[in-house]
Amino acid sequence: MKVVNPATGELVTNVVDDTPETIAEKVEAARAAQPGWAARPLAERIEILRTFRGWAVSRFDELADILTSETGKPISQSRNELNGLLPRVDFFLDEAERTLADEVVLDAPGEGLREVISHEPLGVIANISAWNYPYFVGSNVFVPALLAGNAVVYKPSEFATLTGLAIASMLNEAGVPIDVFSVVVGDGPVGAELLSHSLDGVFFTGSYATGRRIAESVAASLTRVQLELGGKDPVYVCDDVDVAIAAEGLADGAFYNNGQSCCSVERIYVHERIYDDFVDRFVATVDGFTMGDPTDEATYLGPLTRAAQLDVLEAQVADAVAKGATVRTGGSRVERAGGTWFAPTVLTAVTSDMAVMREESFGPIIGIQAVADDAEALAQMNDTDYGLTAGVYATDQDRATALLRQVRAGSAYWNCCDRVSPRLPWSGRGNSGMGSTLSTYGILTFVQPKAYHLRSR
Numbered sequence: 001m002k003v004v005n006p007a008t009g010e011l012v013t014n015v016v017d018d019t020p021e022t023i024a025e026k027v028e029a030a031r032a033a034q035p036g037w038a039a040r041p042l043a044e045r046i047e048i049l050r051t052f053r054g055w056a057v058s059r060f061d062e063l064a065d066i067l068t069s070e071t072g073k074p075i076s077q078s079r080n081e082l083n084g085l086l087p088r089v090d091f092f093l094d095e096a097e098r099t100l101a102d103e104v105v106l107d108a109p110g111e112g113l114r115e116v117i118s119h120e121p122l123g124v125i126a127n128i129s130a131w132n133y134p135y136f137v138g139s140n141v142f143v144p145a146l147l148a149g150n151a152v153v154y155k156p157s158e159f160a161t162l163t164g165l166a167i168a169s170m171l172n173e174a175g176v177p178i179d180v181f182s183v184v185v186g187d188g189p190v191g192a193e194l195l196s197h198s199l200d201g202v203f204f205t206g207s208y209a210t211g212r213r214i215a216e217s218v219a220a221s222l223t224r225v226q227l228e229l230g231g232k233d234p235v236y237v238c239d240d241v242d243v244a245i246a247a248e249g250l251a252d253g254a255f256y257n258n259g260q261s262c263c264s265v266e267r268i269y270v271h272e273r274i275y276d277d278f279v280d281r282f283v284a285t286v287d288g289f290t291m292g293d294p295t296d297e298a299t300y301l302g303p304l305t306r307a308a309q310l311d312v313l314e315a316q317v318a319d320a321v322a323k324g325a326t327v328r329t330g331g332s333r334v335e336r337a338g339g340t341w342f343a344p345t346v347l348t349a350v351t352s353d354m355a356v357m358r359e360e361s362f363g364p365i366i367g368i369q370a371v372a373d374d375a376e377a378l379a380q381m382n383d384t385d386y387g388l389t390a391g392v393y394a395t396d397q398d399r400a401t402a403l404l405r406q407v408r409a410g411s412a413y414w415n416c417c418d419r420v421s422p423r424l425p426w427s428g429r430g431n432s433g434m435g436s437t438l439s440t441y442g443i444l445t446f447v448q449p450k451a452y453h454l455r456s457r
Helices: 020-039 042-058 060-071 075-100 134-147 161-174 188-195 208-221 243-259 275-287 308-322 374-381 397-404
Strands: 002-004 011-014 103-108 113-121 124-128 151-155 181-183 201-205 224-228 233-237 265-271 326-329 345-348 365-371 389-393 411-414 447-455
Touching: 020 113, 020 124, 020 151, 020 181, 020 188, 042 060, 042 075, 042 134, 042 161, 060 075, 060 134, 060 161, 075 134, 124 134, 124 188, 134 151, 134 161, 134 201, 151 161, 151 188, 161 181, 188 208, 201 208, 208 224, 233 243, 233 374, 243 265, 243 275, 243 365, 243 389, 265 275, 265 374, 275 326, 275 345, 275 365, 308 326, 308 345, 308 365, 365 374, 374 397, 389 397, 397 411
Parallel strands: 124 151, 124 201, 151 181, 201 224, 233 265, 233 389, 265 365, 345 365, 389 411
Antiparallel strands: 002 011, 103 113, 113 447, 326 345
């Protein structure tokens, strides 16, 4: 399999795909090794994962360079991702012992009876990860899964293979046995082959279409599935805001990582009283973003990681313009040194029947629509099959909270956006997925309860 730099189209390296035989060997080895890993004291597993964290720190610059070379992520944003990995790992390390401890729910000495809940690992899980934030979305799964005593067969995206192999090398160097955390390399058919084996859990991050196929493929075996899928994340800007602050914050929320985030702002609704002012300031901010060499510290926008997304974005622009939208900036590919570049694009006069307002864009494009009042904004925000995040910018917190309570989304933002915290659960509604990662909920995801009825006499 070829690893190609999306900024230049040049070959980075070749890697060897897994075959049906090697995949079977890795799953069987994980099944054999998992009980021994689970039998180790939790404190020992915690220290091993703490050592992994240390490897991420010591190899920081190398890891950032690898990530940028294969995804096109600007180097400053690759470093931001690695910096963000550390507190995420710290949270799991700090909370694992308390969260996984046995729970005594009844202690009745007079009756000689105790009732206890213990937490047992699921067993062998497949972690099919994503390329846009491989350290974030990967660590959401493999760190708590390993802490809980599971074995992990890790399938990195084919667009972040080298990062996946680097993760494996650091975990194995830290003391996680190679059979407890192994990597399966390849594209879609390799992932499908992995799913054909007996697994105790499948944890996937990616698109709704792929997530649905995964769920259907393992439904007959009743395998536990967790799906962290996409979003069509809306934000409403009320008429009482500081327009400049809101416009600058939302421009970053829409275009950071080239808009290639499940929680990127993808739809903006603005109260009609401030609409024109907001759009002008928003466009000015976007026009100020630096597009260029992703290895340059000054670059904010790099290439798209997946060449196929260029066609999606072009189609969304064409559909919007045909239905009456105005391109305020961008709107087309950028011809640059053989890479996969698309100009940051702002569309106005958009309507809810346009693809750019209904279908996940996953790129540097945004539609901005005027609304008459809060009721119209709420109706537009909920007019979607997705339900990942939603935000409200408003000076009045009560007004914002009243709206956010009615929005169908797993995460709600007031005066912020495109934000993830290890302390809060990450979940979606509708086509945005099922299950939770992060927080203590994201630790308990990787265990199953066992009920003990203990009578001493």
